[in-house]
Amino acid sequence: MPFLVAAGEREIVGYVIARGAADEGEILNLAVAPQFRRRGVGCGLGRAILELLGSRGVTAVYLEVRASNAVARALYEQLGFREVGRRENYYRRPVEDAILLRAAIPAVRASAKL
Numbered sequence: 001m002p003f004l005v006a007a008g009e010r011e012i013v014g015y016v017i018a019r020g021a022a023d024e025g026e027i028l029n030l031a032v033a034p035q036f037r038r039r040g041v042g043c044g045l046g047r048a049i050l051e052l053l054g055s056r057g058v059t060a061v062y063l064e065v066r067a068s069n070a071v072a073r074a075l076y077e078q079l080g081f082r083e084v085g086r087r088e089n090y091y092r093r094p095v096e097d098a099i100l101l102r103a104a105i106p107a108v109r110a111s112a113k114l
């Protein structure tokens with residue numbers, strides 16, 4: 001299960017965890033410590049995990065994000081994710097829809113890394 005950590009001098013700055021099976025992958029969680037946000041770390045982690053999944057033959061990556069999480073949705077949009085569905089009342093505390101996003105990893109890039 002791919003798990004990348006962005007490490008600072010003394011602390012964990014951020015991490016991303018994903019899974020991949022055959023040609024499909026999923027980003028399970030991506031987070032950056034509040035004091036390190038808005039410096040490109042989240043975007044860097046996202047790009048790195050897509051690269052890693054692509055190198056393992058993944059050509060499509062999915063994830064779910066809270067509908068109200070505008071910051072994460074903007075980041076994922078920048079990484080090439082597009083909305084492909086909605087899961088109603090998917091989250092608890094508070095109850096909220098999940099937006100299902102998908103990004104294609106170009107097959108050329110994926111196969112070039114194999």
Ligand SMILES: CC(C)(COP(=O)(O)OP(=O)(O)OC[C@H]1O[C@@H](n2cnc3c(N)ncnc32)[C@H](O)[C@@H]1OP(=O)(O)O)[C@@H](O)C(=O)NCCC(=O)NCCS
Nearest residue numbers: 029030031032037038039040041042043044071072074075
């Ligand atoms: C979402 C999260 C990982 C972003 O991390 P980050 O390191 O701050 O993100 P970056 O600095 O790489 O920003 C990348 C893009 O995200 C968007 N973004 C990030 N912070 C934003 C903010 N406060 N307001 C609006 N857009 C924002 C922008 O599009 C930004 O690109 P830009 O700086 O060129 O405008 C971070 O806010 C976080 O950990 N949030 C809590 C956990 C979470 O919601 N995870 C996602 C669900 S799995």
